[in-house]
Amino acid sequence: MTRDDRALWCEGVAYDYPTRGETVHALSGVALTVPRGAITAVVGPSGSGKSTLLKILACLERPEDGRVWIDGTEVTALSARARRAVRRTRVGYVFQDPADNLLDYLTVAEHLALAARLRGRDTSAELVGVLGLGHRTGHVPRRLSGGEQQRVALAFAAAGEPAVVIADEPTAQLDRDSAGRVVEALRLLADRGQAILLATHDPEVSRVADRVVELVDGRLGEVSC
Numbered sequence: 001m002t003r004d005d006r007a008l009w010c011e012g013v014a015y016d017y018p019t020r021g022e023t024v025h026a027l028s029g030v031a032l033t034v035p036r037g038a039i040t041a042v043v044g045p046s047g048s049g050k051s052t053l054l055k056i057l058a059c060l061e062r063p064e065d066g067r068v069w070i071d072g073t074e075v076t077a078l079s080a081r082a083r084r085a086v087r088r089t090r091v092g093y094v095f096q097d098p099a100d101n102l103l104d105y106l107t108v109a110e111h112l113a114l115a116a117r118l119r120g121r122d123t124s125a126e127l128v129g130v131l132g133l134g135h136r137t138g139h140v141p142r143r144l145s146g147g148e149q150q151r152v153a154l155a156f157a158a159a160g161e162p163a164v165v166i167a168d169e170p171t172a173q174l175d176r177d178s179a180g181r182v183v184e185a186l187r188l189l190a191d192r193g194q195a196i197l198l199a200t201h202d203p204e205v206s207r208v209a210d211r212v213v214e215l216v217d218g219r220l221g222e223v224s225c
């Protein structure tokens with residue numbers, strides 16, 4: 001893999017949650033590379049640190065230790081303000097619950113226009129076609145099924161071609177059919193060159209991934225390539 005093939009990478013990432021009793025060591029010494037044009041899936045038992053890792057890599061949290069690069073920029077060396085700018089322009093994030101991803105009062109088209117403005121590039125027309133949302137562009141989220149909402153969330157996350165789209169269990173709240181459509185959409189985005197990083201418990205999602213890594217007690221091991 002050349003340097004340019006890497007959308008995101010990290011080394012030595014550690015994160016602790018201080019609790020009233022003892023500190024929870026959620027992540028230790030995590031090193032991971034997320035290539036462009038591929039789906040990287042993080043699997044692992046509940047509580048192994050998947051969500052914590054994704055939040056750190058999306059610049060939503062700061063690691064205790066370690067370094068993270070997004071699109072060649074070391075985000076762990078930036079000020080909070082500069083990190084927020086990287087998050088807005090170069091990272092698309094999809095939360096597990098469709099309701100957390102979208103604004104109630106914006107239509108699908110308005111979401112995509114907002115993403116294009118944030119990232120300074122408009123690729124939304126193409127995404128609407130790729131994700132099969134053409135008949136829904138005038139609708140607000142409550143008029144959409146859960147699966148459609150997650151596909152809009154993916155389009156919102158991927159519009160303007162951020163360096164990486166990060167999704168935390170994107171199919172967890174969906175029925176089989178909707179989950180299948182979201183998986184198909186993830187595959188299409190990766191095939192168009194987008195870097196996708198996701199956490200999942202869903203074997204159907206891991207099955208389409210190009211690479212699966214496993215977190216166990218906050219440490220990473222490779223499952224397959």
Ligand SMILES: Nc1ncnc2c1ncn2[C@@H]1O[C@H](COP(=O)(O)OP(=O)(O)OP(=O)(O)O)[C@@H](O)[C@H]1O
Nearest residue numbers: 017019024026044045046047048049050051052053
């Ligand atoms: N706010 C918090 N305060 C204290 N401990 C936390 C907090 N959030 C997470 N943890 C702990 O950190 C560890 C990693 O949690 P995390 O949510 O990242 O795991 P996960 O693999 O995503 O789990 P799941 O698959 O159940 O979503 C767990 O032991 C969890 O209990």
